[in-house]
Amino acid sequence: MHLSQDIKPISYLKSNTAQVVSSATETQRAIYITQNGEAKVVIQDIKSFENTQNTLTLLKLIVQSENEINENKVIEQENMFQNLEEKLFHENL
Template sequence: MYLSQDIKPISYLKSNTAHVVNSVTETRRAIYITQNGEAKVVVQDIKSFENTQNMLTLLKLIVQSENEMNDTKIIEQEGMFLSLEAKLFHETI
């Protein structure tokens, strides 16, 4: 992270929007926009945003799985297959 290069005031974004979009798209580095000296917005390319969202989804699934394991909400493999076979067998009749 190059904060000295990646933090810009909102006036810079207003006057250099096309440059900011091109820079973020090419470098895949986010730009942090400040207003009145405070960080307000992050400009990020869509691929990086999608990757971040996908990672968060995976992390949520991992946490959910860990919680279910800790709460002993797990089924042994053989029991799961027997249950599936029973359901499939009853559906075909």
């Protein structure tokens, strides 16, 4: 994080919106907007946002998988493939 460049007051955003959007897009760094000295919002380019969302989704899947392992909700690999083949076979009938 480059605090001197990435934290801007809302008044700066109001008068330099295009520049803020351009900067966020070019640098792919988030820009933190403050109001009355407190952080209020984050402006982020869409690619970085999508990457963040994809990362969160993967992390949620990992946690869910770990929970299922801990709760012994697992299926032997051979049984899983057999169940999958049966489902695929029945769908094609």
